[in-house]
Amino acid sequence: MDAQDKHVIKTALESLRAAGGTGLKKAALLSQIDLAAGAPTTNEQRESAFALLKDRGWITFYMEPIWHDQRWTLTERGLTALEGM
Amino acid sequence: MDIRADAWYADLSESQQWQLYAISRRTRNWAEVVQAARDNFKLEGEVSRSSFYRWRDKMRQADAEQRRLAVVAAQAEAASLARENGISDEAAINALKALAIDAAMSDNSSEALKWANAAMAIKDRQQKDAELKLKSARQKTADDQLKLAREKFEAAERRENAAKGAIADAKLSDAERMAKLREIYGI
Numbered sequence: 001m002d003a004q005d006k007h008v009i010k011t012a013l014e015s016l017r018a019a020g021g022t023g024l025k026k027a028a029l030l031s032q033i034d035l036a037a038g039a040p041t042t043n044e045q046r047e048s049a050f051a052l053l054k055d056r057g058w059i060t061f062y063m064e065p066i067w068h069d070q071r072w073t074l075t076e077r078g079l080t081a082l083e084g085m
Numbered sequence: 086m087d088i089r090a091d092a093w094y095a096d097l098s099e100s101q102q103w104q105l106y107a108i109s110r111r112t113r114n115w116a117e118v119v120q121a122a123r124d125n126f127k128l129e130g131e132v133s134r135s136s137f138y139r140w141r142d143k144m145r146q147a148d149a150e151q152r153r154l155a156v157v158a159a160q161a162e163a164a165s166l167a168r169e170n171g172i173s174d175e176a177a178i179n180a181l182k183a184l185a186i187d188a189a190m191s192d193n194s195s196e197a198l199k200w201a202n203a204a205m206a207i208k209d210r211q212q213k214d215a216e217l218k219l220k221s222a223r224q225k226t227a228d229d230q231l232k233l234a235r236e237k238f239e240a241a242e243r244r245e246n247a248a249k250g251a252i253a254d255a256k257l258s259d260a261e262r263m264a265k266l267r268e269i270y271g272i
Contacts, residue, residue, distance in 0.1 A: 022182040028190040035149035038142035066180035
């Protein structure tokens, strides 16, 4: 992961930390990844960053019971990773 | 934001830069955005393509940061709105927070409208629930009063039948009849 990738991932994790237990929709998270990258990103690049967050166990999702939306939140591992960045 | 004095956008206010950035998110044509700056904000001088994109990249990163801060503010706003309206149900508070966060993260103004409408809907729903509870409590009181009246009537009817029996019983002497009646009426 180069410095720019790290910055993007860190911004995504920080956004999730800000959203707390309520979390973010995947689209909002991808949009944060895109904005943090500075230059416009492709769908593949955004999905690849998202997959990295998911595969490392840094994020998890739950179904919001009232609106029935899938929302992503930071895991303990994600928080630890963020604190180490 | 630190701005170099010779930057092409140095004379634009922060608000003008954000307006320009909003335009730049709607179009892929950088020259169109620069023209909008010339028309609306009296931008003068040359703007190179590379310096435009450097500014845009910087704005995108600032946008990400602003949205992150907006998410924190939106949650606090939702929690405060819930408190003001007496919404104590945790699921409802979280649902409001979710809408507020989505509105903060979105460029779409209908998201913000959705969040305001949901807050009103939850408030209405709670008022209706409270009215229903009150109505049900009133009904219960009326039912209890009716039940009590029916019990009193039935007890009086039982006493009357017993008294009639005692009066009609030829085997009883007058003294025994009086004693029976006293017993029935609890005198």
